[in-house]
Amino acid sequence: MRTAISSLELLEPRTLAEALRMLRDEEGVVPLAGATDLYVGLNFGTLETRRFVNLWSLAPLRRIAMRGDTLSIGALATYTALIRSRQVQRRLPMLAQAAREVGGMQIQNRGTLGGNIVNASPAGDTLPVLAAADATVVLRSASEERRVPFAGFYTGYRESLRRPDELITAVEVGPVEGAQWFRKVGTRAAQAISKVVMAAVRGAAPRIALGSVAPTVIRLSRTERALGDGAGIDDAAAIAESEIQPLDDLRSTAGYRRRVASNLLRRFWSDTAPG
Amino acid sequence: MRITLNGAPRDLACHPAARLLDVLRQECGLTGTKEGCGEGECGACTVLVDGAAVCSCLVPMAQVRGASITTIEGLGDDHPLARAFMDEVGAQCGICTPGMIMTAVTLGPRPSLPRIRTALAGNLCRCTGYEAIYRAIRKP
Numbered sequence: 055m056r057t058a059i060s061s062l063e064l065l066e067p068r069t070l071a072e073a074l075r076m077l078r079d080e081e082g083v084v085p086l087a088g089a090t091d092l093y094v095g096l097n098f099g100t101l102e103t104r105r106f107v108n109l110w111s112l113a114p115l116r117r118i119a120m121r122g123d124t125l126s127i128g129a130l131a132t133y134t135a136l137i138r139s140r141q142v143q144r145r146l147p148m149l150a151q152a153a154r155e156v157g158g159m160q161i162q163n164r165g166t167l168g169g170n171i172v173n174a175s176p177a178g179d180t181l182p183v184l185a186a187a188d189a190t191v192v193l194r195s196a197s198e199e200r201r202v203p204f205a206g207f208y209t210g211y212r213e214s215l216r217r218p219d220e221l222i223t224a225v226e227v228g229p230v231e232g233a234q235w236f237r238k239v240g241t242r243a244a245q246a247i248s249k250v251v252m253a254a255v256r257g258a259a260p261r262i263a264l265g266s267v268a269p270t271v272i273r274l275s276r277t278e279r280a281l282g283d284g285a286g287i288d289d290a291a292a293i294a295e296s297e298i299q300p301l302d303d304l305r306s307t308a309g310y311r312r313r314v315a316s317n318l319l320r321r322f323w324s325d326t327a328p329g
Numbered sequence: 330m331r332i333t334l335n336g337a338p339r340d341l342a343c344h345p346a347a348r349l350l351d352v353l354r355q356e357c358g359l360t361g362t363k364e365g366c367g368e369g370e371c372g373a374c375t376v377l378v379d380g381a382a383v384c385s386c387l388v389p390m391a392q393v394r395g396a397s398i399t400t401i402e403g404l405g406d407d408h409p410l411a412r413a414f415m416d417e418v419g420a421q422c423g424i425c426t427p428g429m430i431m432t433a434v435t436l437g438p439r440p441s442l443p444r445i446r447t448a449l450a451g452n453l454c455r456c457t458g459y460e461a462i463y464r465a466i467r468k469p
Contacts, residue, residue: 055348055351055367059344059346059347060344062344062346063346064345064346064389064391066345066391086389089387089388089389089392090369090384090387093348093369093386093387093388093389094367094368094369094387097348097367097368097386097387098367098368106346108345108389108391108392110391110392111392111394134381157369157370157451158372158449158450158451158452159382159432159435159447159448159450159451160369160372160375160382160383160384160432160451161369161384161387161451163378163381163382163383164383164384164387164388243450244447244450244451245370245450245451245453
């Protein structure tokens with residue numbers, strides 16, 4: 055590890071309430087869940103943060119349960135837990151599918167849904183799923199709990215509505231009507247960060263979300279409206295291309311991403327065409 | 330802090346933020362667990378925490394307090410998987426082998442090829458081309 059261990063401090067709350075007080079009262083602390091992102095930064099000496107609040111032992115945040123018609127997924131649910139959960143398989147199969155394509159088994163055993171959201175990478179694999187499912191993010195601080203629509207959670211590249219004293223405690227997903235679809239395109243099926251990732255729902259009003267093609271995960275709202283109003287797929291694909299702002303980076307090029315995003319839209323539409 | 334290491338209780342005086350990998354290799358002298366990439370990609374540092382495969386380069390000690398850790402040394406000198414890797418020549422340089430075996434242990438006896446491929450997606454080998462590794466894991 056390139057970061058000096060002696061420079062690090064790990065605060066260890068025993069309860070959620072204690073964790074929230076630490077986030078309110080302690081200087082410069084960052085929540086640590088499965089450590090699959092933050093420890094990469096520490097290993098390479100690229101992370102400036104030195105003080106962490108270790109959330110791993112807060113078992114209540116792992117719960118996946120139905121509350122009435124709403125699927126509630128604790129922020130500390132690991133990808134493995136999402137893959138194994140009957141409720142997730144039944145209610146949100148595209149989330150189980152996304153979880154299966156995150157890293158390898160070792161990462162799936164530690165990485166968490168809350169971590170994927172807070173990490174706020176535009177390439178996060180579960181994020182298009184949450185966007186397409188119209189999920190709600192449950193945020194809690196020492197003084198209040200609030201619910202924010204996932205669609206409005208990110209305010210810019212790696213920026214979100216979460217305040218430093220807040221934790222994501224859960225994600226809530228109401229009934230999702232229609233066929234769910236997910237596809238990640240990367241260099242390799244496992245262990246590769248996506249070049250383009252898409253989740254979509256074919257219901258009365260289609261919902262389409264894409265990652266790695268803009269500063270944040272995005273919903274293609276104009277494309278959705280056009281398809282909902284009966285537009286052909288060629289016209290819809292042209293609209294989709296105008297709604298994304300892909301970049302050239304280490305993993306891919308803007309041109310390739312544009313092409314793949316359009317192809318994924320077409321594939322979604324033909325895969326989910328009413329039989 | 331106390332952990333169970335390869336079946337025996339062990340008290341360790343380590344920093345809570347120390348990596349499990351470093352504590353295993355440096356404090357406990359268990360150098361069978363290797364460091365490859367240091368970013369959770371290669372799987373060379375795979376060990377079991379309460380039976381689940383993890384990359385020990387990404388696990389702070391505070392998160393294994395009270396847990397049961399199994400390393401390649403914990404499988405003993407004559408484990409059927411280790412023998413199968415030798416018989417099938419499932420290793421060349423050998424750096425990835427302990428991690429491969431620790432992941433394979435979680436699959437139970439005679440797993441299907443698709444299951445092996447999926448489970449080993451997080452263990453990279455740059456020498457063998459995987460075929461001998463898959464044969465070894467199917468064998469015991």
